Amino acid sequence: GAVVSQHPSRVICKSGTSVKIECRSLDFQATTMFWYRQFPKQSLMLMATSNEGSKATYEQGVEKDKFLINHASLTLSTLTVTSAHPEDSSFYICSAPGLAGSTQETQYFGPGTRLLVL
Amino acid sequence: SQQGEEDPQALSIQEGENATMNCSYKTSINNLQWYRQNSGRGLVHLILIRSNEREKHSGRLRVTLDTSKKSSSLLITASRAADTASYFCATDQANTGKLIFGQGTTLQVKP
Numbered sequence: 001g002a003v004v005s006q007h008p009s010r011v012i013c014k015s016g017t018s019v020k021i022e023c024r025s026l027d028f029q030a031t032t033m034f035w036y037r038q039f040p041k042q043s044l045m046l047m048a049t050s051n052e053g054s055k056a057t058y059e060q061g062v063e064k065d066k067f068l069i070n071h072a073s074l075t076l077s078t079l080t081v082t083s084a085h086p087e088d089s090s091f092y093i094c095s096a097p098g099l100a101g102s103t104q105e106t107q108y109f110g111p112g113t114r115l116l117v118l
Numbered sequence: 119s120q121q122g123e124e125d126p127q128a129l130s131i132q133e134g135e136n137a138t139m140n141c142s143y144k145t146s147i148n149n150l151q152w153y154r155q156n157s158g159r160g161l162v163h164l165i166l167i168r169s170n171e172r173e174k175h176s177g178r179l180r181v182t183l184d185t186s187k188k189s190s191s192l193l194i195t196a197s198r199a200a201d202t203a204s205y206f207c208a209t210d211q212a213n214t215g216k217l218i219f220g221q222g223t224t225l226q227v228k229p
Contacts, residue, residue, distance in 0.1 A: 006160075032215060034215060034216060036219075043219045043220065044219045046216055049216060093160055093161065095161075095217075097215045106163055106166060107151075107163065107215060107217060109160045111159060112159065112160045
């Protein structure tokens with residue numbers, strides 16, 4: 001089946017620094033990818049939709065200047081957490097639809113990136 | 119915002135028993151999906167049921183959908199210790215791929 005990878009799997013950074021998380025579709029192309037955030041023992045919350053060749057669209061309450069998204073190619077989307085603070089510590093997960101450009105029904109999720117901001 | 123509720127929040131059963139999880143949602147949907155998440159890991163897609171379907175099976179999984187009640191259930195039959203995980207329902211309102219997740223049910227299957 002389709003594979004989505006994320007890098008890094010785990011990152012620890014100091015407060016005020018920026019962290020970049022990569023999401024790659026390994027064996028298929030994805031014009032759209034989605035970024036979710038999951039706090040401990042909670043569910044996933046959709047943050048934004050990453051669109052190849054155009055600006056990302058953000059969900060209500062998500063600061064676009066705080067969470068920069070760049071869909072650089074048909075297989076890569078990056079999420080940069082700028083000026084990270086301890087409250088940004090979370091599990092960040094990306095997903096891509098299994099059939100690029102067509103039905104969005106099945107989403108393939110990356111393994112997640114655990115961010116800890118000290 | 120979360121689409122709805124899942125219940126129970128936690129479920130503990132013995133190996134071999136059946137596990138039933140319920141999910142309710144608030145708006146009209148195009149499809150509803152169930153995912154599994156092992157602790158600290160990514161999500162694994164289990165099954166998708168469309169809004170015009172009422173029941174679907176996949177191996178030991180059985181999913182029902184009642185759009186009039188805006189609810190779905192996931193039944194895992196003959197559970198195994200390896201089924202221990204968190205299970206989430208997620209709805210796609212307009213077939214855009216944007217998923218709204220339920221709160222999840224943590225299932226523990228004791229050997």
